[in-house]
Amino acid sequence: MAPSNPVAPGIRMIVGLGNVGAEFARTRHNAGFWFVDQLAQRYGGSFRHEKKFSGDMARASIGGHDVWLVKPATFMNLSGQCVVAAALFYRVLPDQILVAHDELDLLPGDVRLKLGGGVAGHNGLKDIRARLSSAEFWRLRIGIGHPRSLNLRQEVADFVLHPPRRDELTAVDAAMERAQAVIELAVGGQLSNAMTRLHTSAAALPAESGQPRKSRPPAAPSVSPPAAPPHASGSDPK
Numbered sequence: 432m433a434p435s436n437p438v439a440p441g442i443r444m445i446v447g448l449g450n451v452g453a454e455f456a457r458t459r460h461n462a463g464f465w466f467v468d469q470l471a472q473r474y475g476g477s478f479r480h481e482k483k484f485s486g487d488m489a490r491a492s493i494g495g496h497d498v499w500l501v502k503p504a505t506f507m508n509l510s511g512q513c514v515v516a517a518a519l520f521y522r523v524l525p526d527q528i529l530v531a532h533d534e535l536d537l538l539p540g541d542v543r544l545k546l547g548g549g550v551a552g553h554n555g556l557k558d559i560r561a562r563l564s565s566a567e568f569w570r571l572r573i574g575i576g577h578p579r580s581l582n583l584r585q586e587v588a589d590f591v592l593h594p595p596r597r598d599e600l601t602a603v604d605a606a607m608e609r610a611q612a613v614i615e616l617a618v619g620g621q622l623s624n625a626m627t628r629l630h631t632s633a634a635a636l637p638a639e640s641g642q643p644r645k646s647r648p649p650a651a652p653s654v655s656p657p658a659a660p661p662h663a664s665g666s667d668p669k
Contacts, residue, residue: 441620442569443527445470446501446514448555450668459575460507460591460668462533463555466573466607467500473611476500484520486513494615499523508554508667511562518563529569529617530559531610533591537574539581540602541633542610544617544626545570554669569622571610573603588669609633 449455449464456464467489471478476489478500489500499521503513518528526546532555537543547566550556560566575595578585585593595603609632616625 441496441527441622442498442529442614442617443496444499444501444514444518444521444523444529445614446503446510446528446530446559448507448510448530448532448553449502450507451502451504455592455668457594458592459595460533462573462575462603462607463531463571464502465603466531466571466610467502469607469611470614471500474498478502480504481517484513484516485509486517488517493618496618498618503555506668508558508669510555511558511560514559515562525563525565525568528563529571530556531571531573532556533575534572535575535577535587535591537572538576538602539574539595539599540606541574542606542629543572543574543633544610544613544622544629545572546622554667569617573606573610575599575603592668606633 445467447463447465447467449461450458455461470476470493471489471491474491474493476491478487478489480486481488484501486504487502491498491500499517501513501517503510505512514528514530517523518525532553534543534551536551546569548570550560556570559568575591576599578587578590581599583590594600609629612632613625613629616622616628
């Protein structure tokens with residue numbers, strides 16, 4: 432795939448990972464969806480379902496550059512289907528893609544930007560890497576914590592498919608605000624600068640940040656997430 436605009440080497444597509452449906456909307460595994468929803472609100476994008484991409488797409492102007500915001504409409508372990516279809520159509524290279532996702536290895540309130548690397552058991556990242564035939568895409572790792580680190584007696588699969596507690600949600604939302612503050616640098620090709628600023632801002636935070644929230648995940652659905660959510664044949668929400 433060749434880039435359509437060689438003079439703009441930065442991020443051209445921002446993908447949020449999550450599961451579609453009201454029963455999953457507030458769960459930890461949908462942190463990537465929360466992030467791109469907030470970007471769409473901030474930069475004037477409007478999501479529309481695109482059947483040919485198996486996902487929801489929004490076009491936004493970020494720092495003077497057109498950027499595609501993407502939410503795969505498949506379950507988590509098929510996320511790459513949407514990402515690759517959109518990347519091929521719009522001629523976006525792997526290193527021009529930023530994937531926002533929940534990260535078990537980071538505590539709520541921490542957020543990190545990196546290029547490439549492993550997938551740490553995340554099925555969405557695993558599928559994207561396999562279908563792109565490359566690990567060299569950018570990741571925005573949104574910390575949600577691990578049940579052990581949060582003193583919760585839950586299996587990981589159950590933990591990610593339930594909503595965060597109030598204090599966790601406050602911390603996650605503050606982290607996403609800090610990530611939004613450097614997104615224009617990333618889109619403009621200043622990815623090293625964006626990474627430095629994001630990680631420096633995280634290091635400067637007190638142990639327990641009381642930062643106010645400016646946006647939040649969708650309101651609680653009328654039904655609670657089931658302990659064992661249903662899923663389509665051959666797909667998995669985890």
